[in-house]
Amino acid sequence: MKRNALRDLMSWKANAERKPLVLKGARQVGKTWLMKEFGKTQYKNYVYFNFDEEDELKSIFETNKNPQRIIELLSLISGSKILPRDTLIIFDEVQECPAALNSLKYFKEKANEYHVIAAGSLLGTLLAQPKSYPVGMVNLLDIAPLTFDEFLEAIEPNLFIYYNSIQKDQHVEEIFHNRLLETYNNYLIIGGMPECVSSWIRYKDPARIIQIQRELIEVYENDFSKHNGKVNSGRILMVFRSIVAQLAKPNEKFMYGAVREGGRARDFEEAIEWLVSAGMLNRVYNVSKMEHPLAAFDKLEQFKLFVFDTGLLKYMAGVDNSAILLKADYQFKGPLTENYLLQQLRGQFEVVPRYFSDKTSEIDFVLQHGTEIIPVEAKGGEDKSAPSFKRYVLEHEPEHALRFSKRGYRKDGFITNIPLYLATKTKELL
Template sequence: MRRNVTQELAKWKSSVDRKPLILKGARQVGKTWLMKEFGKTYYRSYVYFNFDEEDSLSSIFETNKNPQRIIELLSLIAGEKIFPDETLIIFDEIQECPSALNALKYFKEKANEYHVIAAGSLLGTLLAQPKSYPVGMVNLLNIYPLTFDEYLDATDPALFTYYSGIEKGQQIEEFFHNRLLDSYHNYLIIGGMPECVVSWITHKDPAHISQVQRELIEVYENDFSKHNGKVNSGRILMVFRSIVAQLAKPNEKFMYGAVREGGRARDFEEAIEWLVSAGMLNRLYNVSKIEHPLAAFDKLDCFKLFVFDTGLLKCMAGIDNSAILLKTAYQFKGPLTENYVLQQLHGQFEVEPRYYSDRSGEIDFVIQHGTEVIPVEVKGGEDKSAPSFKRYIAANDPPYAVRVSERGYRKDGAITNLPLYLVRKMNQLL
């Protein structure tokens, strides 16, 4: 499968400021496959070391701090010579060996001609503690589930060719609009987890995908129970399992009392930070003003939490596939659509999206694009009604205002209507 992040990896390879690279992301988003595919495609060779499968590997890093000596020993283990600039060295599940994680700084300082890439489960939680890794000595790159365009490329290459050619202001023929909407609805069901996408390509069996999704959720929840850090694993599980109920509330704002009656911030804020750092949840902050720079107006005690993959959220909410495919107005449609939009917006803009609310209503997403701030209204169907959104536009006359819905790509006065399948191209089409 083609992954957009490969372009970032290619830039890293050729960068004069290259440092050892750490890939962050939830388990099963395709980090291992990505590293091996990158090594196979962009290098003369690659060598792969998994610290979870080979316990004895740790002793090499615990007893040696000289990267040249480490390279010699790794070459002996791999059974092949490791060439500077030509061999990609892959360290997987590196969280199992803190000495190896720390050794990355020696490669940066004394052997930067060797290209080193590392990844691991729950690595984000470790990297959230600066003492746990060589700060400033590594590059970091987030890996997410497949975005809609990647999913489309994998499942319908011909339609993806049309999709990738869509330009600003272009009229999209009804035939292609309907086909792209169908693919969008399928994506809500399948999501972007590589195993689910491969299952759909291979079997076209929705029941099998639901089974894979349930198994993945079980794997993640087992990871919480294995967590032995200072954060209580039971509280992590409680927060994770509360997300559907949190998003089902009228304003979707995260409420500690909805996790457990009488719950306070001090009870669950560490669990939330753990889940966000692990890449399991995406946090959307509320802002007090829709002004540049957005981060200056964050209300740190007011936020929403979304699941990192929309297909998994659909599974957690127990939404029947027929409700999505038959385009009925099911109860959880709004939150599921917003989860999808946030997932597609990841990485498009330098500043992560926010949302805004006051007594008169709410703006679903607020996006910083250069010095401009763009309000975005999200509709799960073709509905045009958005009183608070229209009031904001009338009062502030923003240079851009975007409504995301199932309607076609068109300009409606001051509002640009962007079909849901084009959210991934929002930056390009503004």
């Protein structure tokens, strides 16, 4: 499967100011495959070291701080000479060896001609702790599940060619619109986890997808107790398992009392922080004003939490495939659509999306593009009703106002209706 992140890796390789690179992201999103594919296609060769599988590797880093000596020893272990610029050095599951993570600092300072890339599960939680890694000495790259365009290219390559050619204000013919909507529905069910996508390509068996999703959730829940450090693992689990109920509420705002009766911020703050750092949940803050710069207006006590993969959220909520495929109006349609939209929008803009909510109105998402503020409405079907959104647009006449739905791509007064399947092209279409 082609991954957009390969472009980011190639930019990193070409950058004269390059530092050792650390890949962050939840377990099983394809970090290992990506690093090896990058080594295979962009270098003369690569050497791969896994700190989870090869315990004796740790001693090299625990007893040496000289990168040249480390390179010599790694060359001996891998059986091939490690050359500056020509060999990609891969450290996997690097969280198992803090000394190896720390060695990236010495590579940056004394041997930056060597190309080093590291990854591991739950690295985000480690990077969130001060002193646990060489701050300022590494480049960071977030790796997420497949976005809709990556999914489409993997399962419908011919349709992807058409999709890729769609430009701003272009009419999307009905035959393509319907086929793309069909693929969007499949994406809601399968999601972007690489194992689910490759299983669908091979077997086209929904039962297998459910089985993989069940196993992934079990793996994640086991991780909570294994790698949580000082954070109470029971509380992490409670927060994670409350997400479906939180999103099913009319305003979707995260409520501590919904995790446990009488629950307070101080009981669950650390658990939420852990899940967000681990890449398991995406947090969206409410803003008091829809003005530039958005971050200045964050209400830090008011936020929504979404799951990092829509297919996993669909599984956790127990939404039946038939509800999605038969155009039914089911209870969880709104939250699932918003989760999908956030997953597609997150990497496109410098500033993470926010939402706006007060006593009289609610805007699903607010984007900042340069100094421009863009209101966004998410609709799971073809419905156009959105009083708060329309009122805001009439009062403020923003340059762009976006409604994502299953309707065709067209301008409707001040509002641009973008089909849900084009969400990954949002920035291009502005």
